[in-house]
Amino acid sequence: xxxxxxxxxxxxxxALLPALRRRTTGVxxxxxxxxxxxxxxxxxxxxxxxxxxxxxxxxxxxxxxxTVAGTAVLSVPMAALMTARGRRPGLVLAYLVGALGACVVVxxxxxxxxxxxxxGMAAFGAASSANLQxxxxxxxxxxPQRRARAISNVVWATTIGAVLGPNIAAPAGRSVAGLGIPExxxxxxxxxxxxxxxxxxxxxxxxxxxxxxxxxxxxxEERSPQARSLRAGLAAVAASPRARLALVTxxxxxxxxxxxxxxxxxxxxxxxxxxxxxGLVISGxxxxxxxxxxxxxxxxxxxGRLAVAGLAAxxxxxxxxxxxxxGEHHGQTAAGxxxxxxxxxxxxxxxxxxxxxxxxxxxxxxxxxISDLTMNTSAxxxxxxxxxxxxxASYAWLNAAAAAxxxxxxxxxxxxxxxxxxxxxxxxxxxxxxxxxxxxSSSTAAEDSPPGVRQS
Numbered sequence: 001x002x003x004x005x006x007x008x009x010x011x012x013x014x015a016l017l018p019a020l021r022r023r024t025t026g027v028x029x030x031x032x033x034x035x036x037x038x039x040x041x042x043x044x045x046x047x048x049x050x051x052x053x054x055x056x057x058x059x060x061x062x063x064x065x066x067t068v069a070g071t072a073v074l075s076v077p078m079a080a081l082m083t084a085r086g087r088r089p090g091l092v093l094a095y096l097v098g099a100l101g102a103c104v105v106v107x108x109x110x111x112x113x114x115x116x117x118x119x120g121m122a123a124f125g126a127a128s129s130a131n132l133q134x135x136x137x138x139x140x141x142x143x144p145q146r147r148a149r150a151i152s153n154v155v156w157a158t159t160i161g162a163v164l165g166p167n168i169a170a171p172a173g174r175s176v177a178g179l180g181i182p183e184x185x186x187x188x189x190x191x192x193x194x195x196x197x198x199x200x201x202x203x204x205x206x207x208x209x210x211x212x213x214x215x216x217x218x219x220x221e222e223r224s225p226q227a228r229s230l231r232a233g234l235a236a237v238a239a240s241p242r243a244r245l246a247l248v249t250x251x252x253x254x255x256x257x258x259x260x261x262x263x264x265x266x267x268x269x270x271x272x273x274x275x276x277x278x279g280l281v282i283s284g285x286x287x288x289x290x291x292x293x294x295x296x297x298x299x300x301x302x303x304g305r306l307a308v309a310g311l312a313a314x315x316x317x318x319x320x321x322x323x324x325x326x327g328e329h330h331g332q333t334a335a336g337x338x339x340x341x342x343x344x345x346x347x348x349x350x351x352x353x354x355x356x357x358x359x360x361x362x363x364x365x366x367x368x369x370i371s372d373l374t375m376n377t378s379a380x381x382x383x384x385x386x387x388x389x390x391x392x393a394s395y396a397w398l399n400a401a402a403a404a405x406x407x408x409x410x411x412x413x414x415x416x417x418x419x420x421x422x423x424x425x426x427x428x429x430x431x432x433x434x435x436x437x438x439x440x441s442s443s444t445a446a447e448d449s450p451p452g453v454r455q456s
Contacts, residue, residue: 020208021142021150023205024138024140024141024206025153025154027201027202027205027206028134028154028206029153029154029157030157030201031130031198031201031202031206032131033157033158033160034161034197034198035127035130035131035134035158035161036131036159036161036162036165037160037164037168038098038102038161038165038190038192038194039131039161039162040162040163041168041187041188041191041194042102042105042165042187042188042191043064043067046067047064048184049063049105049109049117049182049184049188050063050117052109052182053108053109053112053113053114053117053182059114064383066118066119066121066125067124067125067128068125068258068376069122069125069376070101070121070123070124070128070129071125071126071132071376072373072376072380073373074094074097074123074125074129075372075373076230076373078090078126078129078130078369079133079365079366079368079369079372079373082133082211082365082369083230083365083366083369086209086211087137087206087210087211087365088202088207088209090130090133091130091133091134091137093126094126094127094130094133095126095130095196095199096195096196096199097126097127098123098124098128098130098191098195099193099196099199101119101120101122101123101125101126102120102192102195103188104120105117105120105121105124105185106120106188106189108120109181109182109184109185109188110180110181110182120188124188124191127198129376130198131158133368133369133372135151135154135348135352136151136364137206138150138153138154139151139353139356140210140211141210145301146301147301147353147356148296148298148299148300148301148305148308148350148352148353149294149300150297151297151349151353151356152294152296152297152300153294153297155293155297155345155349156290156293158290159286159287162286162290163283163286168190169186169187172186172189172190173185173186173187176189214361215361230366230369230370232366233359233364233366233367233368235363236360236363236367237355237367240358240359241416241419242354242357242358242416243354243355243359245306245309245351245354245413246305246352246354246358246371247351247370247374248351248408248409248412249312249350249351249354250347250348250351250352250374251374251375252313252347252378252405252406252408252409253312253316253343253346253347253351253409254344254375254376254378254379255375255379255381255382255402255405256320256340256343256344256382256402256405256406257316257340257341257343257344258379258386259385259398259401259402260320260323260337260340260386260399260402262386262387263386263387263398264281264282264285264333264337264395265278265282267333270395271327271328271330273330277330280334281330281333282337284334284338284341285338285340285341286341288337288339288341288342288344288345289341289342289344289345290345292342292345293345293348293349296308296346296350297353299311300350301353305354305357306350306354306413306417308346308350309346309350309351309354309409309413310410311346311350312344312347312350312351313406313410313413314343315343315346316344316347316403316406317403317406318336318339318343319340319342319343320336320340320399321336321403322336323340323395324336324395324396324399324400324403325396351371356368
């Protein structure tokens with residue numbers, strides 16, 4: 001295993017794989033809890049802190065936007081590092097950059113320097129990038145028929161941190177009293193410590209590296225270093241219709257969710273909702289996003305990635321109808337936001353599993369980084385445009401615009417599923433018609449599943 005850590009090409013005893021999978025998943029779940037806790041703790045008061053430092057509400061929304069932009073931009077160098085060195089160095093570096101960004105936020109807040117605060121928020125986004133990439137690390141060693149469940153287990157772990165984070169924001173703020181640090185910056189100081197702890201956990205316990213071990217198990221033709229570049233990852237995605245569909249699935253799901261969710265508190269305020277009620281609605285939304293991820297994973301493994309991608313489009317459409325027509329009916333808005341979270345979960349889990357199935361092992365890390373860049377960039381634009389739509393039209397029109405994004409996604413799912421049934425893919429993620437999965441195993445899968453998923 002030491003050789004695997006260094007070169008990623010040494011033989012691995014297959015008998016050790018089940019225990020290694022459990023260990024890897026356990027470490028990733030623990031790091032995801034810490035990472036989610038740190039992100040949620042800081043983000044809880046980011047807009048409030050930005051308003052205090054900038055002196056105007058008009059600029060308060062730039063703080064979370066800077067975090068999303070940082071997550072998108074940093075996903076590319078992070079993917080390049082993982083492609084070259086493995087998951088562990090990439091995750092450790094991302095958490096440390098996130099910790100540094102949190103410290104810069106505190107310094108910017110103390111100095112009253114708004115541009116410095118935004119730079120810190122962008123670097124803070126690296127921790128979110130680490131949280132996103134952790135789901136792919138869980139899939140590295142997973143059996144093809146259990147990849148979606150492996151991804152969903154790590155996504156589910158975010159629930160704990162996402163729920164606890166906002167609740168410790170207040171004591172974190174009070175803890176910096178007397179230090180000359182604004183109370184709203186206190187959570188970022190705590191987040192920095194949490195990210196460092198997550199980095200240490202990954203550095204010490206995520207051994208052997210799951211990506212390098214997976215490469216050691218791959219066929220010889222997939223071990224070429226030339227096939228691991230970002231360019232090779234982009235080429236692998238471009239060559240696979242199913243990989244392109246996977247990118248569209250995660251990008252549309254994430255963009256639709258961010259756009260509607262970000263404007264819901266404002267719409268609730270316009271209809272007389274209290275802060276406590278807004279908190280309950282957002283909490284229900286977060287529960288929909290993360291708590292039911294294991295269910296989405298099991299569905300994706302049992303009935304197929306394409307079926308769950310279609311389910312995601314359907315759930316998101318229902319959510320936008322409920323939220324867009326709710327008006328003063330706060331219960332209907334809450335139901336819409338909960339279903340919105342479910343749709344996002346179905347899209348993220350099925351799209352992530354489909355992408356992993358559809359590209360060669362050597363190009364997976366690069367393709368996964370490209371996926372996160374795409375989804376976060378599109379969501380950043382979506383969040384920015386959402387405010388303009390609400391300001392110029394209404395929240396109802398925002399939901400209608402978000403629903404329009406689902407039309408090409410649903411069409412692609414139907415087209416890909418129909419094309420595969422007609423024999424274009426022959427059960428293979430890459431559609432090369434040779435009956436082999438990307439992991440080298442024989443494919444007995446049905447039209448929209450990885451090798452070995454469908455047993456009927």
